[in-house]
Amino acid sequence: MDILRFATAGSVDDGKSTLIGRLLYDSKAIFEDQLQAVERTSRARGTEYLDLSLLTDGLRAEREQGITIDVAYRYFATPRRKFIIADTPGHIQYTRNMVTGASTADLAIILIDARKGVLEQSRRHAFIASLLRVPHLVLAVNKMDLVDYSQERFEQIREEFTAFASKLNVTDLTFIPISALHGDNVVSRSENMPWYQGSSLLHHLENVHIASDRNLVDVRFPVQYVIRPQKATDPRFHDYRGYAGQVAGGVLKPGDEVLHLPSGLTTRIAAIDTYDGPVQEAFPPMSVTLRLEDDIDISRGDMICRPHNQPTVTQELDAMVCWMSDTTKLTPRAKFTIKHTTRTARVLVRDVQYRLNINTLHREESVGALGLNEIGRVTFRVTQPLFVDEYARNRATGGFILIDEATNATVGAGMIVDAR
Structure with missing residues (x-):
């Protein structure tokens, strides 16, 4: 079975955590003790229904405020596929966490409250x-039970969002009317x-085709670790030298x-x-160890590719x-500090x-700077060469993070538009 990584996004109170709770609950992916804990907390909060959002909102501050803060x-898994869900926050001050959750996703579910329609935060997350x-x-129009399951309201939201999405680089867009609270659709x-x-x-998540989303043309293998056993008791490994990493592209x-x-x-x-x-073959996103016919001085941060297809x-x-x-x-x-694939270097912001x-x-x-949650185009100068592709061609070799040298905190995420 393959694995589908998907992220939920949308504005505050659109029901992201409740939707994930409903998916877990209806697909029988919840342990009995988890369900009992949710039932106890739901009763303590005075709700008349089982509050499934408690299955994902694990932080105490999240439960107290009824919001999602962290990712x-x-x-969970079904007979057809395994799933990794990233439940991302809706508040504007936590937009950076949405970037974290969606950066590795194959699919994003953007929830919209059927009563409120397409909001600013809905557009921000779609962008x-x-x-x-x-x-x-996937645009999931939630809380359809609160608009009497109106087809007219659903079509209004579909038309409004389709007009906005026409300005974006969206290749596959699906609309589904749901009620996460009651389990409709x-x-x-x-x-x-x-x-x-x-x-x-769930049927859409089980059947959406993701195999063709991987770049199987450009071979990219960033070396993460050199495996050289020091005390190999098995004689087969006395001269073993392997280069471990995750395949970022190609076969x-x-x-x-x-x-x-x-x-x-x-x-x-x-x-x-x-x-x-x-x-006999390795492809994204497999983690493997390559053994080569010749001894070459290879270390962490290096790249293995094709002779006539290089980054x-x-x-x-x-x-x-x-x-x-x-x-x-x-x-x-x-x-x-810039972290790109397995290579780390220092970087200077030029403009x-x-x-x-x-x-x-x-x-x-002429803005001069970027603040929290802002997105802009920036040019950099790196202290040592990086092996890059444009992000549109390969998300693994086209993305990077910026780290504050003083605090070691991740302060930015970048997508390479042009490699000179």
């Missing part, structure tokens, strides 16, 4: 999902909305000719090892940056070209 990860190149977008089709002919949310097979960066030397793959033994080797980056720090701003001449107005998608020139 909550949950796991961020498109910026992060999340391949599949979440796991099973709803009898309250006979006018809706589509599938339920690797024993016998393939590969090129090592930064040296430019070529060799061939002797074998591909995994925890369960050797395999750009550069120290100049042009990127869209989501700024996540509430204590500092992104300003020209500022210095940070903040413009900031994006997320509501209008217009560029605001």
Whole structure:
């Protein structure tokens, strides 16, 4: 079974945590003691129903306020597929956490309250999902029970959001009317909305095609660790030297000719090892160990690729940056640590070209800095070469994070637009 990573997003009180709780509850993915704890807390809070949002809102502050603050990860499986859910916050001050949750997602569910329609935060999250190149977008129009399951209201929201999404880079957009509280169209089709002919949310999640979303053309293997057993008791491993990492692109097979960066030397793959033994091919997002036919000086942060299909080797980056720090701003001449694939270096901000107005998608020139939750285009100079692709081509080799050198806190996430 493959794994689908999906993130929920949307404005405050749109029902994201309740939706995930409903998915877990109706798919029988909750332990008995968890359910009992939720029942006790629901009674203590005086609610007349089982508050399924408590299954994901684990922080005490979240339960007290009835909101999501941090990104909550949950796991469940059906006979068809395994799922990793990132429940992201709706409040504007926690938009940075939404970036974190959606950065590795195959699909994003944006919830909209049927009574309120498309809000500013709904647009912001849809824009961020498109910026992060999340391949599949589902607009779940929630709380349909509070508008009498009105088809007219659903169609109004669909038309409004479709007009906004036409300005974004969204390749797959699906609309589903639901009621997370009552379970309409979440796991099973709803009898309250006979006018809706589509599938339920879970059925869509189980069947959405994600295999073609991976880049299987450009071979990219960032080296994470060199495995060289020091005290191998098994004679087979006396001369073992392997290069461990996660395949970021392409398909690797024993016998393939590969090129090592930064040296430019070529060799061939002797074998591909995994925890369960050797395999005959490796592809994203498998974690494997490569053994090569020739001894090459390879270390963490290096890249293995094809001789005639190489990433750009550069120290100049042009990127869209989501700024996540509430204590500092992104300003020209500022210095940070950049973490790109498995390579870490120092970086200098050369220029903040413009900031994006997320509501209008217009560029605001001459801003000089980026503040918390703001997104803009920035140019950087790196102290050592990085092996990069444009983010639109490969999310793994086109993305990076910025780290404050003083506090070691992650302060920004970037997507490479142009590698010079």
